[in-house]
């Protein structure tokens with residue numbers, strides 16, 4: 001439990017992150033930044049904040065799929081039902097009982113409103129923000145997912161947890177794209193979680209090889225944290241991993257049309273990204289796979305209705321050394337033609353097995 005004004009330097013920290021452009025295309029981080037950095041601006045009646053963490057720990061090596069280049073690697077949090085639904089349900093249950101007993105008003109949020117969940121959770125004593133910026137707990141490592149309950153009740157505040165990162169910098173060194181501008185400061189524009197999930201257009205060329213086979217999100221900086229030795233697999237039945245999402249074959253993913261995509265990922269965080277962006281990621285993974293048997297899948301997608309998908313099919317084929325000599329006559333899209341020109345004029349480095357797929361040694 002914490003107070004709405006427990007972290008007075010939040011507005012300044014958020015402002016400096018936004019001013020540096022570290023939010024990339026996430027315009028929604030900017031839109032209500034005043035309310036995001038100050039709970040009392042979001043809800044003037046709020047007097048206390050209860051922060052909840054749900055253990056979503058994986059039940060095996062979270063990076064195992066990176067060693068299987070013909071399969072896709074999906075971030076741990078997305079291999080299961082959408083946590084927003086699960087945690088919101090729990091918060092509503094808890095909040096309803098609390099409101100009735102305390103005669104207070106409540107509002108619950110799981111990334112559904114401008115709320116800075118990590119610093120509030122740290123202020124409430126759930127853990128501290130590690131150098132990777134994620135909330136880290138001595139009991140659960142960095143696998144807690146967070147939710148917030150704002151209330152008009154006056155509650156006793158807990159003590160914040162101290163920083164226990166010390167001189168460690170494993171997370172910073174493990175990042176495949178050098179996304180940290182410094183300890184505690186993430187430049188989302190370089191982060192594979194941002195690029196594969198939030199970013200709408202083609203993935204900038206410099207990040208395609210380091211992406212390896214990550215088709216949705218990235219766990220590298222989380223997985224290497226030594227505090228995970230105290231973590232345990234989730235016991236929340238609704239957050240158990242779905243077996244078919246652990247490392248799905250790229251060939252299967254490349255065949256998803258819109259309807260099949262929605263059916264396959266119903267109820268998971270992946271669905272929100274949409275089929276075209278997901279296929280964009282799958283094609284980059286195909287290019288990086290070094291698996292020539294996947295060239296047929298990429299070749300078929302040169303005729304996909306989505307220019308985003310067609311453009312990445314060009315890159316994938318070039319990287320596999322299987323790009324046809326010229327674009328199809330009917331190809332008119334400027335972005336797709338630019339991918340053709342790039343592949344033909346500058347060339348795309350051919351993929352060897354596992355090229356760029358793994359985390360850098362810590």
Ligand code: B12
Nearest residue numbers: 013017075116117119134135144145146184193194217218
């Ligand atoms: C935007 C966002 C993203 C963006 C940007 C991430 C980021 N670090 O900001 C992207 C798309 C990249 C992203 C990625 C991921 N995300 Co995200 N994301 C969010 C979201 C919506 C907002 C985060 C935010 O406010 N960022 C703004 C920056 C300015 O705030 P900050 O990160 O706290 O930065 C602080 C530091 O810079 C600090 N600071 C600056 N200088 C200094 C100096 C010192 C000494 C100190 C101590 C601090 C400090 O001040 C800032 C304010 O506290 C939250 C949900 C929410 N509503 O809070 C989820 C959330 C943070 N994401 C989450 C998850 C799980 C992930 C991923 C692991 C998903 C994945 N596997 O792919 C990755 C992790 C990548 C990473 N290393 O951060 C969880 C994290 C749970 C936890 N235990 O903390 C959250 C809380 C969602 C949830 N409800 O559980 N995410």
Ligand code: SF4
Nearest residue numbers: 175191192218220221
């Ligand atoms: S999620 Fe991946 S790309 Fe993003 S900061 Fe962490 S290691 Fe780097």
Ligand code: SF4
Nearest residue numbers: 130131165168171225
């Ligand atoms: S890997 Fe090291 S520096 Fe990074 S969050 Fe964990 S303890 Fe902190």
